Amino acid sequence: MGDQDRWSVTADVGLGLGCAAALVVQSAAVAGSWGGGYWVFGCAVGMVVTLLALARRRHRGWTAVAGLVVAAVAVLVAGLAxxxxEPGPATALPLAVLIASAVGTLPVRAAVAIAAGGMAVVVAVAISAISGAGSWPRTGAAALTWWNALAWLAAVAAGTAVRVLDARRRATAERVRRDERLELARELHDVVAHHITGIVVQAQAAQLVGARQPERARQALAGIESAGSDALAAMRRLVGILRDAADGAPASAGPEQLADLAARFARQGMAVRLRVPDDAGSWPPEVTATVYRVVREALTNVARHAPAARTVAVAVTEEAGRVSVEVVDDGPSVPARHSRRHGYGLVGMRERVAALGGTLTAGPRPDGGWSVAAVLPAATGERR
Incomplete structure (x- = not known):
């Protein structure tokens, strides 16, 4: 039995005991003041509504309607006989539970109808008290009217509170799902764009040198095979995280693997100069992952949009609690290149950096080439 089931059973046991105690007290009070068997009718009505309240989880709408019908009939019979x-305190308590349960869970129209039915019962009790129907003193009938009114008000308030909390939970869950979808989109873009770009570049190189330099063509094909294997492994890591967040391998690497990243891009014909601080391993995982992704996306953009670039400088530094990442290439600064660089890659990088309280800029350099620069806090506790 889960925690939710235990809580439900505990709540029903408490409700049953509370209603039983209310029935005993009410029956004793009626028998003491009225004598005879006058307590039987109120006890029977209270028991029926209590049983409906205990069965409310099977169908909250119909049990609430049945409870209201029983209460309305009890008002009519008590007045005529x-x-x-009625409803007495022992009936008003489980009836309030039925109303609260229906208001908190049913669709809006059904919830409003149940609440209106409860108010109709309260009005019927008030009319009965004002008209002098039944045999209770007017003061006792007025007190009973107030009791039913307060029970109805508490039931509606509790049901409304449940609806509001449930709406907030749904909104939070939807926001989490939306964030997860964005995160998945960024991960897929990072993984697929990086590896597929390498495959495409090396395939183009193999076509160019295949006839004249077979040895270099074989090297390019080997690189394509390696990039394909890396892409498959990265996709498996991502799927592993989606299947089991606790056991899946990390989908993103940290700065300690930047050298491998630079070497892979160097095999595509670019000279990548890398500078990383010695204490990069002490950064939080989200910082190291973001640094790696910024560098990977920037190198991917160079390979994709600046094939004429021959040198790329990657500098990762830390100063005054801030980590700076700068990727600069020597490719030509042409307008077409500028317009093509504002895709999902830069959007994803900006979102990642902004999530840690940092900033990212990207654009052409005055003396040629392209620059991507990011600054983020070394400790994630500094995020805003």
Whole structure:
């Protein structure tokens, strides 16, 4: 039995005991003041509504309607037969539970109808008290009216509170799902764009040198095979995280693997100069992952949009609690290159850096080439 089931059973046991105690007290009070068997009618009504309240989880709408019908009939019978006014306290308690349960869970129209039915019962009790129907003193009938009114008000308030909390939970869950979808989109873009770009570049190189330099063509094909294997492994890591967040391998590498990243891009014909601080391993995982992704996306953009670039400088530094990442290439600064660089890659990088309280800029350099620069806090506790 899960925690939710235990809580439900505990709540029903408490409700049953509370209603039983209320029935005993009410029956004793009626028997002491009225004598005879006058307590039987109120006890029977209270028991029926209590059983409906205990069965409410099977169908909250119909049990609430049945409870209201029983209460309305009890008001009518008590008035016509000269019995104590109903619903008594022992009936008003489980009836309030039925109303609260229906208001908190049913669709809006059904919830409003149940609440209106409860108010109709309260009005019927008030009319019965004002008209003098039944055999209770007017003061006792007025007190009973107030009791039913307060029970109805508490039920509606509790049901409304449940609806509001449930709406907030749904909104939070939807926001989490939306964030997860964005995160998945960024991960897929990072993984697929990086590896597929390498495959495409090396395939183009193999076509160019295949006839004249077979040895270099074989090297390019080997690089394509390696990039394909890396892409498959990265996709498996991502799927592993989606299947089991606790056991899946990390989908993103940290700065300690930047050298491998630079070497892979160097095999595509670019000279990548890398500078990383010695204490990069002490950064939080989200910082190291973001640094790696910024560098990977920037190198991917160079390979994709600046094939004429021959040198790329990657500098990762830390100063005054801030980590700076700068990727600069020597490719030509042409307008077409500028317009093509504002895709999902830069959007994803900006979102990642902004999530840690940092900033990212990207654009052409005055003396040629392209620059991507990011600054983020070395400790994630500094995010805003």
């Amino acid at each position: 000269g019995l104590p006014h």
